[in-house]
Amino acid sequence: MEKINKLLSHARNTEVDTVSGRIISEYGKNDWGFDTHLTGIFGLLNPSSIKLSQAIKRIKAESSLEEKDELRDNKLRAVNYVVLGFIHHPDETISSAAKKVDAVFDHYGLNIINESYATESSFIKSLLGDFDSPEIQIAIAAMPGLPQIVDDLKAAQTGFEEAELLFQNEKAKEGSQENATEVKQTVLSLINDKLVTYLNAMVLVDEAKYGSFALTVSQIINDMNLIIKKRKKSSQPVNDAAVN
Secondary structure: OOOOOOOOOOOOOHHHHEEEEEHHHHHOOOOOOHHHHHHHHHHHHHHHHHHHHHHHHHHHHHHHHHHHHHHHHHHHHHHHHHHHHHHHHHHHHHHHHHHHHHHHOOOOOOOHHHHOOOOOOOHHHHHHHHHHHHHHHHHHHHHOOOHHHHHHHHHHHHHHHHHHHHHHHHHHOOOOOOHHHHHHHHHHHHHHHHHHHHHHHHHOOOOOHHHHHHHHHHHHHHHHHHHOOOOOHHHOOOOOOOOO
């Protein structure tokens, strides 16, 4: 069989994680206890792959947290802008109600979106608590659309708190481990410099024992390399001369 290619070095963290997971899964289908060198490689690859997956989860959790924070910021802005608009409403009942709600909102101000996550959460929950008072509830109900926007803000705050808890859990699991990019380099080195090099040699020595596993590893890597090449090609800027 042809030599196994190495996984491209510019593979993303998630791509290396995927390849590693698939190779480990394939390795687990057979008993390789007779080969102490191969088991030693996987003795290093397994925990490193787990570390990489954990680090990626933390990154995803952090990204989700940022998205949830932006969502609640937008809902808070919506409450502010709608109330300010209704202050100038020709219907005195509505404009009066808007002024009451605005007085409550103004106690906190839109600048709370620039505070830390914890401080902003504290302010928003306090604001929503003030909004729940009977007098303010009546004022909110007097402004068309505002009750739904306030409900959306409540949901956005709950969503943020859930995302924050997930992020904290993932961060706690990771502890003082290396970040995803650092772990990726370790996993990439184990696959390319250890596993691929070893399998290429052992297939020449005993293809009957190693051929099937080596062929699958080769296919896993080649499939991912194709994806990486397509991604890189699509991200390259178009040459002006080619367009002309």
